[in-house]
């Protein structure tokens with residue numbers, strides 16, 4: 001089970017983050033720690049020897065997120081063609097690249113670049129891209145292992161080719177060859193060492209379900225770095241698409257590492273303040289809330305999606 005999903009659901013009972021103003025001092029509400037349950041006293045338990053995804057770098061993320069009966073990630077429904085068609089885009093925290101590839105083909109990106117801190121997820125993304133391209137070029141059903149993620153890959157391959165045919169009637173061969181030129185992936189930490197090629201600016205930047213992990217690992221400073229770097233890398237008029245996880249979901253991930261635990265206690269910018277920070281401090285000029293267009297979202301992943309214009 002993906003922790004993030006489970007946690008979001010479990011935390012419905014926890015108090016959500018609220019701000020109390022007391023003599024200009026901001027207090028972020030945090031559920032009380034159970035006795036003898038701090039990172040120092042009790043290190044994170046390894047459940048069934050599963051890897052702990054300290055960056056939210058879950059293997060098989062889309063298997064859980066998109067679900068058994070959905071061919072398409074519901075977030076695609078709120079994305080607008082004009083943000084991607086013929087445009088250069090960046091996907092921060094792309095995981096195994098399913099959504100990155102689906103966006104490239106559904107909306108006809110000029111280019112889309114996925115960056116993720118976990119090299120294993122980037123390898124998965126390259127594998128996914130090859131699988132989608134090969135399946136369509138040879139016009140045979142791809143022999144992908146029977147897993148939920150594989151079902152999503154097959155669905156992506158199908159809808160991608162159909163999307164392109166609908167748009168301009170290009171042959172599937174041409175379409176899939178192009179996909180290698182359009183989509184690329186690279187390992188990198190967006191808030192530390194990753195840099196795009198010199199003089200590269202994007203018209204659209206995606207940051208979906210990543211803020212909690214940057215917040216827990218690099219605190220408020222990391223979050224502000226994320227927002228400022230996204231703004232800097234956007235062309236004027238460009239759009240930053242943000243899907244923040246709610247404060248209530250931070251609680252169960254706070255023990256993934258001692259760093260996360262320490263940062264959790266010190267966070268002063270709750271997700272409900274992100275919009276104000278992006279508009280008033282970072283410099284975005286306008287916001288549109290896209291959440292109402294979402295439907296078919298799996299329980300535990302019902303999060304707001306906001307678009308900010310530079």
Ligand SMILES: C[S@@+](CC[C@H](N)C(=O)[O-])C[C@H]1O[C@@H](n2cnc3c(N)ncnc32)[C@H](O)[C@@H]1O
Pocket residue numbers: 004055056057058061092093094095096099115116117118121188189190191192207208209210213214
């Ligand atoms: C929960 S997944 C979300 C995946 C994808 N954006 C989506 O919503 O479908 C979060 C991803 O962000 C990546 N990540 C976390 N911190 C990062 C950082 N500092 N730089 C780049 N990627 C990061 C993780 O490795 C993980 O794959």
